Structures are given as C-alpha cells and as structure tokens.
Amino acid sequence: MRVAVIGAGVIGLSTALCIHQQYHSLVPSLQLEVYADRYTPHTTSDGAAGLWQPYLSDHGNLQETLWNKETFDHLLGHLGSPAAREMGLFLLSGYNLFTQPVPDPSWKNIVLGFRHLTPKELELFPGYSYGWFNTALMLECRTYLPWLTNRLTQRGVKFFHKKVESFQEMFAQGVDVVINCTGVRAGELQPDPELQPGRGQVIKVLAPWVKHFIITHDIESGIYKSPYVIPGSEFTVLGGIYQHGNWSEENSAQDHKTIWESCCRLLPALQKAKIVEEWSGLRPARPWVRLERETVRHGHSQAEVIHNYGHGGFGITIHWGCAMAAARLFGSILQEKRQVSPPLPRL
Amino acid sequence: MAAPRVAVVGAGVIGLSTALCIMETFPSCSLTVLSDQFSPNTTSDVAAGMLIPHTYPGTPIPVQKEWFKETFTYLFAISNSAEASEAGIHLVSGWQVFKNTPKEELPFWSDIVLGFRPMSEAELQKFPQHRFGQAFTTLKCDCPPYLLWLEKRLKATGIQMYTRKVVDLWDLQSEYNIIVNCAGIGAHQLVGDEKLFPVRGQVLKVHAPWVKNFIRDGDGLTYIYPGIHKVTLGGTREKENWNLSPDPGSTKDIFDRCCSLEPSLRRAQDIEVKVGLRPSRQCVRVQKELLSQGGVKLPVVHNYGHGAGGFSVHRGTAKEAARLVGECIAILQGSSSRAKL
Numbered sequence: 001m002r003v004a005v006i007g008a009g010v011i012g013l014s015t016a017l018c019i020h021q022q023y024h025s026l027v028p029s030l031q032l033e034v035y036a037d038r039y040t041p042h043t044t045s046d047g048a049a050g051l052w053q054p055y056l057s058d059h060g061n062l063q064e065t066l067w068n069k070e071t072f073d074h075l076l077g078h079l080g081s082p083a084a085r086e087m088g089l090f091l092l093s094g095y096n097l098f099t100q101p102v103p104d105p106s107w108k109n110i111v112l113g114f115r116h117l118t119p120k121e122l123e124l125f126p127g128y129s130y131g132w133f134n135t136a137l138m139l140e141c142r143t144y145l146p147w148l149t150n151r152l153t154q155r156g157v158k159f160f161h162k163k164v165e166s167f168q169e170m171f172a173q174g175v176d177v178v179i180n181c182t183g184v185r186a187g188e189l190q191p192d193p194e195l196q197p198g199r200g201q202v203i204k205v206l207a208p209w210v211k212h213f214i215i216t217h218d219i220e221s222g223i224y225k226s227p228y229v230i231p232g233s234e235f236t237v238l239g240g241i242y243q244h245g246n247w248s249e250e251n252s253a254q255d256h257k258t259i260w261e262s263c264c265r266l267l268p269a270l271q272k273a274k275i276v277e278e279w280s281g282l283r284p285a286r287p288w289v290r291l292e293r294e295t296v297r298h299g300h301s302q303a304e305v306i307h308n309y310g311h312g313g314f315g316i317t318i319h320w321g322c323a324m325a326a327a328r329l330f331g332s333i334l335q336e337k338r339q340v341s342p343p344l345p346r347l
Numbered sequence: 348m349a350a351p352r353v354a355v356v357g358a359g360v361i362g363l364s365t366a367l368c369i370m371e372t373f374p375s376c377s378l379t380v381l382s383d384q385f386s387p388n389t390t391s392d393v394a395a396g397m398l399i400p401h402t403y404p405g406t407p408i409p410v411q412k413e414w415f416k417e418t419f420t421y422l423f424a425i426s427n428s429a430e431a432s433e434a435g436i437h438l439v440s441g442w443q444v445f446k447n448t449p450k451e452e453l454p455f456w457s458d459i460v461l462g463f464r465p466m467s468e469a470e471l472q473k474f475p476q477h478r479f480g481q482a483f484t485t486l487k488c489d490c491p492p493y494l495l496w497l498e499k500r501l502k503a504t505g506i507q508m509y510t511r512k513v514v515d516l517w518d519l520q521s522e523y524n525i526i527v528n529c530a531g532i533g534a535h536q537l538v539g540d541e542k543l544f545p546v547r548g549q550v551l552k553v554h555a556p557w558v559k560n561f562i563r564d565g566d567g568l569t570y571i572y573p574g575i576h577k578v579t580l581g582g583t584r585e586k587e588n589w590n591l592s593p594d595p596g597s598t599k600d601i602f603d604r605c606c607s608l609e610p611s612l613r614r615a616q617d618i619e620v621k622v623g624l625r626p627s628r629q630c631v632r633v634q635k636e637l638l639s640q641g642g643v644k645l646p647v648v649h650n651y652g653h654g655a656g657g658f659s660v661h662r663g664t665a666k667e668a669a670r671l672v673g674e675c676i677a678i679l680q681g682s683s684s685r686a687k688l
Contacts (some may be wrong), residue, residue: 063432079473085614090523090557093440093484114468115484121461121484124427124438131464135440135470135560209437209489209575211559233557 001029001337003330004170006189006246007309008036009160010045010141010319013148015179015308018323019082019330020155025335034152035170037163040145044183045160045200045315049230049237049279050144050211051092052137052317055223058106061288067321072110074320075137088143090233094213095121095130095133102219104132111136125266128216136213139316140232160327167305177333178305179326184284186309192290195310198283200224200239200245203263205273207236214266216240224283224313227262235276238263242313244285251278255344284312291322293329304333350377351676352522356513356537357529359389360363360396360488362482363497364661365529365650368669371505373676379523380501383512383533386494392533393550393623394658395572395579396435397561398422399443400456401656408455414663415457418675422486422661432575435492439573441561442466442607444477447566460485473609477564487561488658489574513537516647517640525675526647527668529594532626534651540632543652545624547588549597551580551605553615562608567655568602573611577619578613580605580612584655586627593620628652633664634672646675 003057007018016034024030040046052072079091080086095117108114117131125131142239149159164170167189168180172242180190181295210231218226224242229235240262256278264270286309296307311318353376355366366380375478386392389435400415402408421670457463466480474480508597516526516537528534528600534673535543563570583597598620606612632652638645651670653660 080610082610082613090559092559113464113467115462115464118462120433133440138557190591207432208556209432209435211437211439211573231559250431268427268429272432341647 001027001177002031002033002175003177003179004175005034005179005181006036006164006170008034008039008145009043009111009128009181009183010145010315011183011308011311011322012036012179012181013145013152013320014323015181015298015326016157017148017151018320018327019179020152020157022327023330023334024155032157033160033168034157035162035164037159037161039159039161040149041142042062043141043145043285044281045145045324047139049143049202049232049315050088050138050140050316051230052139052315053215054091054105054107054317055104055312056102056217064289064318067318067325068107068314069110069206070324071318071320072137075139083300086143087147088140088233091135092138092213093232095128095215096132097125097126097214097216098130098219099128100219101130102217125214138232141316159306167296167303168298171296171303174285176303176329178303179330180305180307181309183309183311184282186284186290186307187319195286195290196245196285197247198285199241199243199280200283200313201240201241201251201259201278201280202236203256203259203275204235204238204277204279205270206272207273208268209229209269216266226258227266229263229267229270236273238270242283247282249280249282253282270287283313283315284315285312289318290324293333305328306333350375351524353378353525353672354519354523355380355527355529356382356510356550357531357533358385358494358508358515359529359531360490360494360497360657360661361531361653361664362529363501364493364665365527365668366387366506367497367503368662368665369527369672370501370506372669373673374504376676378506380506380508381508381511381513381519385508385510386491386498389494390623390626391494391657391668392490393548393621394490394572395550395574395581396490396493396658397572398456398486398488398659399563400659401654402455402631403628403654403656406630407677411660412459414660414667415456417663417666418660419459422488426486430496433492434496435450435489435575436485437489437575438484439487439561440482440533441563442470442474442480442482443563444471444474444480445565448479457481457483464609474494474544476607487572487574487604493576515614516645520643520645524646524679525672526645527672528649529651531651532624534626534649538649540652543628544587544626544628544667545586545589546654547582547583547590547622547624548581549593549599549601549620549622550623552577552619553580553599553612555612555615557611558609564608569601569608571605571609578615589624591622591624593622625654626652627654631660631664633671635674646678648672648675
C-alpha cells in the first residue's frame, strides 16, 4: 500500500507521522513517501512565529475548535519530556489587546490561566482599553519540522524533492492514496476558488528582553492586520500584515515600515532592537479547512485523495488535530480496502 | 555655604540608586561615589534582580509596602520606555508554587505586582509536587545593565566615581560633609554592625532562552528567573557563611532542584556559577546618625541591610535616604549660617 504525502510543511509532515504511527504495524505493506518542492527552512510554516493561538472567533466551526484543543493538549503533554527541546516547544505567556470589549474566545479554557487584563496592565498599552492574558505554547517550525523529519526518517519514510504536477502523476506511479497537504498552492493540483493567499510579512529582530507575546487586534480591519510581537527562542518576530489575494513572496518596503512603526509604538524599547531578517509568506486561507476524502477515477480503478489544506494563519495551532482526523480518514480507506483484516491466503 | 560635599560609599544597586536620588533631589550637591567594587563585581550583579519582596521582620509592613510600590512604579515607567533594554528592565510573568498551602494566601505586595491571582488546576498540573500556586507578572532588573545604566545617568549629572576601599568613615571627614553608607555587607566591618550578617547565596546563570516564565518555589530556595541573556537558577540561603567560592555540591543540587521544576533546563548551556552574600538584617537600616569624635561632627545616612530584597525596595529606600540627606544638608546650612553671625 503506497501512500504519498504531498507537502512538507507542518501539515504534511505531521500527517505523515500520524499515519505512520497508527498504521505501520497494522499494515505491513505500508510504504509512506513525502513529495515536496520546498522543505524546511523554506516552507510557509518555517516563517511563522509558531505561537499556538486560534483566530478570535471560530464562526461556529466547532470541529476546528476541537482540533485546536487536541493540538494544544498533545503539545502540552510533551512539555515535560526531553523531546520538548528537540521539538522547539515551550510555554509562552502574553497579551491580546483590543480597543473595545470583545466576547471571550472559544479557546479560553484550552490555554492556561486565561483572564482579562487589569487597568494597571492596560497602562502598558496606550490606545488599548481591553485585553486578555494567558499562557500558551510556542512551537518553532525551524526546529519542529526537522524533528518531524527525523522521526519519519527513522521510520523508513522516504523523501523526494520534486514538484508534483497532478494527482494522476502519483497514481500512474502506483501510489494508492495521496495525502494532499499542499497548502496555499493546492489550487495547482485541483482548482479551489475558496483557497486564497493571505500574504504576511514579518521582521525578525534581536530583542531578548521581550518575554511575552503581544497581539493587538483591530476588529474592523481583521486578523493579523494589527501589530504583533512574538518572542522566540532566538529572535523576536514582529508582524501585522494580512493581504488577501496577494501572491507576492517579495518583501515590501511599505509593509516593513508599517510593521516597524506600529510595533515600536507598541513597545518603545524595540527601537533599539537589531533587525536580523525579513520574510514574506502566504497563509493558505480558506473559509474553513478542507479536510476530506475524495475518490478519484484512475483508468479503470479508483484512487483516493485525502485533502488536508487551507489552515490559514492557524496551521501550527490546529495541525495535530487535523493530522489525527486525516489518519482516521486513512483508516476508513483501509477498512474499505479490507487492508486491516487478516490477509487472505493467496490462491 | 558651598555646595555640600556628599560621599556615597558603595556602588551596588543601593549605592547607585541612592546617589541618583540625591542628585535628583539636590542637584547642587557635589557628590562622589566611593566603592571597592563596581559592576560587574558587586553583590547586586549576582542577584537576579526580581521584584518579589522579601519580608523584613523588623520593618513595619506599610513601610515595606510603600518602598516596594515606589520601586515598582519607578521601574514600570522605565520598562515601558525606549530605555528599557539599555536599563535592563523587563516584565516577566510566572508562578510561585507551594508544596504546602501558605498560611498567608495574599502577600502584602499582591496588589502591586500585575495580575496576581491563584493558579488554576490546569496550571498546577505542570507542578505535580506542588499543591497551591500564585500567578503574576512582575519586573526584573538585569545586572550589569541596570547598574551600568545608573552609572551612566550619574555621570551625566557630573558626579565622580572612584575605586577606593573605605575602612573607616572618619577617613572621609576631611573631604566630605555628609557620608551615605550603602556598603551592604561591608557595613559589618565599616560601621561594626553586629546585627548585619551574610546569607550566602549561590546561583547558576545559564543559557536557556526558551524559558520565558519565572518559577519560584514558595520556600524561596528554588527559583528560575529568566533574564535578558541568561536564566538565573537558585539557590542557597546559608546564614553566617562568608565563603565567596562556588561550592560544586551546591551547583549540582541547585541544578537538580530547578530541573525538577522545569525539566527542559537539562538542556541549558554555558553554566556560570556565582556567589553573593546577602547583607541581611532584621530591618533595613535607613537612618541618620551624627558621628562625633573630638568635637568634630560627621553626619552619616545609613542605607544598608536589604538582605534578599534589595532590588525590590531599592528606589523606595533610596528616596528615604535622600530625604535624610536633605535633613543633614539643612542642619549643615543652619549651623553654617549660625557660624556667620
């Protein structure tokens, strides 16, 4: 049973690991391969700061809230283990700031110690009159993706550096199931008008005195269009750009100015921070995540695709829940092909 | 009378902040800082500089609270300004955890730090050996940056700083009108204060930049305080121990205790071991004294004995000491005008 995962960002690699962990002992013939034109540190995931935090509202999408919770709980469980460092995982506390009162988010009981900000705390952030404090998790993909890659390599999963042009190309090679984790460019394999790039730009600085994340919100403008500061283990990420429909991966001087000025206004001490890197990436935005099976005709037979893309700016936040869901879909495929029952004697 | 000549003895956080307060309040003073040690070799440089007060049994709580509030407010403003990184002042959040529920659930400073509240069950799960905890956000003064920033501000006011070991305050009488004694543990010998005793503290300063939250055991012995570049792991509290050399057994013990609170510290790098002698006393001595010898008077303002809580109350005690210096100046000016009659 040949399974090809297309895409090696956080979604592709975690889905591959989840499937291998659950099924390799049940399906002795399982052969898992990863195909991607970009690997760490050149994926969209690598540019993200890595903070676990869903959007403010789940728009009634309870499924996604559950996947977010599964991911948080899974990561929290790893915190005390030696693997935590190798995964790039650590706790981080911080602030969400608003210019007006807002309802509490769906994830208030998932994170640790969620509470509203006190008036004295709000003095730190002139211009903001309401906010939250909580402790969440950071998962730095520049470390997590190599860790996932190592786990997969140890398990005998093969990696191929190539751009897959079509699902048919995979099936023609003898692949039985394709796991489509192609992120923002999923439309190249199968048109999807719901999928659009949500272009972001970030400035990485050296500001080791910053120990909290600070995410501001402008309810009118929308998510990620307001400055944010997220301290990583080496660098602090400054951001606040979200351009729907913009495919450019080039850094924009205007966006640099927007980010720099708004973040320095938020945290005056950042004026002394040394800029180390600038990066642009395309969030794979979709009204909801596409996580479903699709049966595709291939010649006289049928082949299976499991789609797992469209995680917008919350890929890291939701990745493990989605990987588990994709693995369940894989399990149902196996059931149908009767791959999990004892093998029939060959006549 | 010419500008009063003031000598501040000691260049740790107490000496430097007191000197600065004096200059802010009495800019016409001619002030000199004298110390046998300057940053990075003071006791303050060993400390983590966390604003979590130590309770002095002999000082009224309202006084301690006022000192802490004064200090917190002062540093809060700096942390919020463009100078924060140069001054080494930053906010840090975390948890104080207790194996046994403390008898005092609300410390006197709980309404001064930010967001103080009991820890939730979910948060306590991270600390299986502890049954109760408090979460809050406070400030940290990293040294050497904070001391160097204080020195820079002092030099901008025109004061002089000299490396000099003062063995007797009377040695300064010919050059200075008023002495401010911020000698810390040095006061034991300098002014013969038997009530002052060292509490030896050993700490590790490690590279573990993924540790962003502080963790402190309510017993005060084990703590993890993330600084700008290094995390301070502590510690020990050894009364009457004057030994400034690191003890390898303590190093291992501190490391193990901290790793049991935060397992990821096993991966910490560049471990440096430091030792400081907390200048401990039942109460902080912020007091005016008029020394007298052979008809000669020497006004002294004492500001020492801050023990484990120097950073937490430094600005508050500095302001009080500056006020006492003002009283000394007034007396000198009074007697000087009388002398002219």
